[in-house]
Amino acid sequence: MISPSSGLTRVRRALVVATAGLLAAAGLVALPSTASAASTLGASAAERGRYFGTAVAANHLGEAAYANTLNAEFNSVTPENEMKWDATEPNRNSFTFGNADQIVNHARSRGMRVRGHTLVWHSQLPGWVNSLGASDLRAAMTNHINQLMGRYRGQIHSWDVVNEAFVDGNSGARRSSPFQDRLGNGFIEEAFRIARAADPNAKLCYNDYNTDGINAKSNAVYNMVRDFVSRGVPIDCVGFQSHFNSASPVPSDYQANLQRFADLGLEVQITELDIAGSGTAQANDYTRVVNTCLAVSRCTGITVWGVTDKYSWRSGDTPLLFDGNYNKKPAYTAVLNALNNGSGGGGGGGSASCSVSYVETQRWGDRFNGQVTVTAGSAPVNGWTVTVTVTSPQRVSTTWNGSPTWDSSGNVMTMRPNGNGSLAAGGSTSFGFTVMANGNWTAPRLGSCVATA
Numbered sequence: 001m002i003s004p005s006s007g008l009t010r011v012r013r014a015l016v017v018a019t020a021g022l023l024a025a026a027g028l029v030a031l032p033s034t035a036s037a038a039s040t041l042g043a044s045a046a047e048r049g050r051y052f053g054t055a056v057a058a059n060h061l062g063e064a065a066y067a068n069t070l071n072a073e074f075n076s077v078t079p080e081n082e083m084k085w086d087a088t089e090p091n092r093n094s095f096t097f098g099n100a101d102q103i104v105n106h107a108r109s110r111g112m113r114v115r116g117h118t119l120v121w122h123s124q125l126p127g128w129v130n131s132l133g134a135s136d137l138r139a140a141m142t143n144h145i146n147q148l149m150g151r152y153r154g155q156i157h158s159w160d161v162v163n164e165a166f167v168d169g170n171s172g173a174r175r176s177s178p179f180q181d182r183l184g185n186g187f188i189e190e191a192f193r194i195a196r197a198a199d200p201n202a203k204l205c206y207n208d209y210n211t212d213g214i215n216a217k218s219n220a221v222y223n224m225v226r227d228f229v230s231r232g233v234p235i236d237c238v239g240f241q242s243h244f245n246s247a248s249p250v251p252s253d254y255q256a257n258l259q260r261f262a263d264l265g266l267e268v269q270i271t272e273l274d275i276a277g278s279g280t281a282q283a284n285d286y287t288r289v290v291n292t293c294l295a296v297s298r299c300t301g302i303t304v305w306g307v308t309d310k311y312s313w314r315s316g317d318t319p320l321l322f323d324g325n326y327n328k329k330p331a332y333t334a335v336l337n338a339l340n341n342g343s344g345g346g347g348g349g350g351s352a353s354c355s356v357s358y359v360e361t362q363r364w365g366d367r368f369n370g371q372v373t374v375t376a377g378s379a380p381v382n383g384w385t386v387t388v389t390v391t392s393p394q395r396v397s398t399t400w401n402g403s404p405t406w407d408s409s410g411n412v413m414t415m416r417p418n419g420n421g422s423l424a425a426g427g428s429t430s431f432g433f434t435v436m437a438n439g440n441w442t443a444p445r446l447g448s449c450v451a452t453a
Contacts, residue, residue, distance in 0.1 A: 001298035007406070023175030041321075041332075042112075044339035048294060050074040050414070051113055051301035052339070058082050059104060060311060065326045069307050076113040078303050079103045080269070083117055088148060091138065092128050095147055104155055115161035115271070115303065116152065118207065119145050120191045122177030134182040141187070142194050142402045143181065149198035158269065160239055161195045162188045168210055172220030188224070189233050196234035207239030207271055213251030214260075222261060229264050229361070239271035242289060243305070245317060246276065246391065249445045250285050252358050255292045262298035272305040275331070276317035280407045283334035284387045285446040286321070290338040291450075295353065295377075308427040353377035354384050354423070356447040367397070367437055370444055372415070373430045376423040376451065383421035387447030388413045393438040402431035421452075 038044040045052035053076025060066045070077070081087055082099040089095050100377070107114050120141060132140055149159065165188055167175045174180050179187040195204050206225060211218035222236070225238045228235045244250050251257070259266045270293055275285045293299035306312045310324035321332040355375050362369040374384055389412045390396060396404075402415040416429055423429060435444065 031118060033436060041336060044336055046075055048339060053077055053301060053303040054082040054307050055305045056103050058102045065298045066307055067325050069322060071110055076117040076301060076303060077103060077107040078117050086124045089144055093145040097151055104152060108155060113157040113317050114155060115337050116156040116389055117149060118163040119162040120179060121163040122175060130178055137178060137182050145191060145194045146198050149195060153199045156202050158205050158237060160207040161193060161204050162191050163207045166208060166217050166220050168217060171218045172216040180399060192234050195299050203236040204234055205237040205239045206235060209241035209243055212240050212242050212254055214253050214257045218257055232420045237267035237269055239269050241272035242270050243272060244275045244285060250288050252446055255295055258296045258299060262296050267298050267300045268296060269300055270302040273302055274305045274319035278318055279330055280412055281389055283330040286331040287334045287338045288447050290335050354381055354451040356386050356446050356449045358446055367434055369432060369434050371430050371432045373428050374449055375428040376425055378425055380425050381423050381451040386415050388415060389445040390435055391440055391442045394440050395436045396433050397436050398434040399430050
């Protein structure tokens with residue numbers, strides 16, 4: 001169990017968070033310093049010019065261990081359900097803000113940022129919304145946005161204005177919902193324009209899941225957002241939920257995908273992160289996500305979707321950084337280390353960093369060859385390490401151009417240079433391996449590339 005931070009520590013942390021917020025608002029980023037490496041997630045992220053937050057449920061704030069962990073470790077909160085439509089407007093134009101107020105007041109009294117979640121979503125709608133015709137629905141949507149954003153005007157850093165408006169799969173189509181079906185494709189733009197007028201200083205985000213890699217769904221979101229930017233529709237950020245598991249792992253093009261949205265001039269935020277698993281494999285996946293955010297200069301923060309496995313919406317997957325007894329898991333240590341020492345430069349330039357990509361080069365009846373390319377960032381590197389995870393019952397039978405070590409499961413390979421690992425700025429090298437498929441043809445998962453200067 002984690003004890004409460006001392007008053008002095010909280011003051012120091014608040015100053016760090018406030019400073020980071022000012023830097024971020026000015027378009028500046030605080031660079032890391034190993035000499036002042038912080039010992040909590042929020043403070044460490046603040047030293048990298050970012051926030052590290054968590055989803056919070058109001059009914060758990062009275063539990064000492066929950067509140068103490070929240071207060072000690074995080075510098076941003078997202079109400080888990082308390083700002084959704086059914087919680088705030090169960091009956092038309094009759095608003096209830098008590099639970100949302102509790103979270104906002106708790107966070108702001110401790111110098112934490114608040115993300116608003118969510119204004120327009122097809123789920124968790126009270127029945128009366130579903131019964132409205134087009135004109136009444138448009139009026140209700142306008143009023144709902146104005147009431148919520150007006151209540152917390154000036155107190156919310158970023159709002160998820162529209163949530164999950166696209167279907168999964170290969171169509172890239174819009175999801176059927178009362179808003180889509182009755183208001184048409186224009187409802188998203190309408191919502192963003194209403195939101196901008198309601199709180200001109202809040203960041204306005206589109207948020208979705210299964211958009212972490214480059215696929216049909218993320219392409220549809222990208223095309224919509226690019227169109228918004230080109231026409232001056234007010235949008236400031238895109239949220240990537242990043243719910244990962246063995247069937248939906250961290251994609252190999254995660255960084256490239258976030259970067260293309262950032263290249264539109266938008267912030268990207270990892271908004272609902274949780275990763276199924278335990279031990280080294282889970283820790284490696286969390287490291288990769290953190291280093292991805294650090295490597296994309298417009299990635300302004302990470303929110304994990306819950307404080308403890310005990311209260312996670314997918315508790316059986318044990319996907320969070322603290323177990324059911326609030327003990328720090330290996331994934332916690334990995335995240336803290338990545339924030340303090342990770343390869344991402346946060347746009348600062350000049351620090352040793354590297355990125356990785358994977359391609360399958362050959363396949364036979366029972367095996368396949370994979371190749372990983374390691375590319376240095378804007379500064380030379382003198383060494384690097386990359387983790388490669390295969391899915392049981394797969395096994396790596398042969399490797400070349402690298403020196404591997406294995407974890408106890410035999411599924412996670414850590415590859416280092418075989419000899420001189422130096423790379424010039426922008427230079428690259430590659431290593432390869434043969435995977436015995438044993439009936440499973442899943443592509444290996446790459447962990448983060450960690451460079452040494």
